Amino acid sequence: MANIYITEQGAVLRKTGDRLIVEKDDETLLDVPCEKVDNVLIFGNVQFTTQAVHEMFDHGIEMAILTRTGRLVGQITAPTSKNVDLRVAQFDRYRNEDFRLDLARTVVQGKVKNALNMMRGFAFNHPERNFTEEIEGIRSLSEQITGTTAIDVLMGMEGTAARIYFGGFGKMILSDFRFEGRRKHPATDPVNALLSFTYTLMFNEILGLLDGIGFDPYVGFFHAIEYGRASLASDLLEEFRASADRLSLSLLNNRVFKEEDFYRNPKGEGVYLMREALKRYFAQYEKYLNREFTHPETKETSTLRKCFRLQAERLAKVLKENVPYTCFNLEV
CATH class of the missing domain: 1.20.120.920 (CRISPR-associated endonuclease Cas1, C-terminal domain)
Incomplete structure (x- = not known):
């Protein structure tokens, strides 16, 4: 399992099937199965679709949003644990x-x-x-x-x-x-x-x-x-x-x-x-x-x-x- 770091400004995080796709200007920068991902970290001006977020929730993948310089802004996570x-x-x-x-x-x-x-x-x-x-x-x-x-x-x-x-x-x-x-x-x-x-x-x-x-x-x-x-x-x-x-x-x-x-x-x-x-x-x-x-x-x-x-x-x-x-x- 791994972290994905998305730093390419203007890129878009999407999903197709159970895979996460990072694209920019019709070029695919990354294509990875959700089962191989633990966390997604987005830096700066990177867009993402709600469909991608739903897929990450389904696979228990956390997403952190940071400024371009690395300051943590917030996280998008699945509903709180039942513990x-x-x-x-x-x-x-x-x-x-x-x-x-x-x-x-x-x-x-x-x-x-x-x-x-x-x-x-x-x-x-x-x-x-x-x-x-x-x-x-x-x-x-x-x-x-x-x-x-x-x-x-x-x-x-x-x-x-x-x-x-x-x-x-x-x-x-x-x-x-x-x-x-x-x-x-x-x-x-x-x-x-x-x-x-x-x-x-x-x-x-x-x-x-x-x-x-x-x-x-x-x-x-x-x-x-x-x-x-x-x-x-x-x-x-x-x-x-x-x-x-x-x-x-x-x-x-x-x-x-x-x-x-x-x-x-x-x-x-x-x-x-x-x-x-x-x-x-x-x-x-x-x-x-x-x-x-x-x-x-x-x-x-x-x-x-x-x-x-x-x-x-x-x-x-x-x-x-x-x-x-x-x-x-x-x-x-």
């Missing part, structure tokens, strides 16, 4: 302040641990670069997380750990790209553009999974409820951010992209990938998410994409059966 018991359990757990705090601590601990593992792994492979200060700072914060007694304090600690981590992230870039710190909304340089775009795509996949399993994606435990924000998807993304960073770092250090693969928005701020560079990015993204490895806990063959689902299903079990939650562990 009402899960949503009831989710709402009950949300009202339990002790549960929320405990799960939030686990989420932040998982994120920080994965960031630390990634930095330690890079430091081991590149002894010529000194990460002692960053590693010690993140490690110290990690030890304090378990004793945190309020989510707002925990949020502050997570932010501090992120600042320390990204303070050292630039040292991990071996190519000519410069990185002076995390900048978003919008990204101000190519490195931040890659980081933000990867987060967006992973967030979209996680959001679709949560919705399909039967969660209410807008009721989170670490991230507060905020109008229009899928807080639960933001919660689950945290433990995968270091995995997203590793992909971005690999693309930079392997020189998959050059400065000319990015452009600055002429109508405002922000740096984004050029259209042809996007195609290369999607190929690398799919390869990364579908790379097989032995899961450290189950010992089964898995992929990062499968781990998204595994963690969502694990969270469902936590909410319904009151068992401890275990975050995804990034091994380097």
Whole structure:
């Protein structure tokens, strides 16, 4: 199963039989059976027919609509899952302040641990670069997380750990790209553009999974409820951010992209990938998410994409059966 990324401006997504067709100016750009598609992501000025949407609903295919520069606008999905018991359990757990705090601590601990593992792994492979200060700072914060007694304090600690981590992230870039710190909304340089775009795509996949399993994606435990924000998807993304960073770092250090693969928005701020560079990015993204490895806990063959689902299903079990939650562990 695969994702379809439609970036050709002016293209039209149609259906014939049980196949999805992408056309432009009477030319067929793509023709694929629905059974081979998980998600369709539309970027910018791309049209689609209601018949195509009906066919995607019939096959359980999610469709995400993004701006040309990659900002998620919204999703078109089939009717909400009938898993009402899960949503009831989710709402009950949300009202339990002790549960929320405990799960939030686990989420932040998982994120920080994965960031630390990634930095330690890079430091081991590149002894010529000194990460002692960053590693010690993140490690110290990690030890304090378990004793945190309020989510707002925990949020502050997570932010501090992120600042320390990204303070050292630039040292991990071996190519000519410069990185002076995390900048978003919008990204101000190519490195931040890659980081933000990867987060967006992973967030979209996680959001679709949560919705399909039967969660209410807008009721989170670490991230507060905020109008229009899928807080639960933001919660689950945290433990995968270091995995997203590793992909971005690999693309930079392997020189998959050059400065000319990015452009600055002429109508405002922000740096984004050029259209042809996007195609290369999607190929690398799919390869990364579908790379097989032995899961450290189950010992089964898995992929990062499968781990998204595994963690969502694990969270469902936590909410319904009151068992401890275990975050995804990034091994380097």
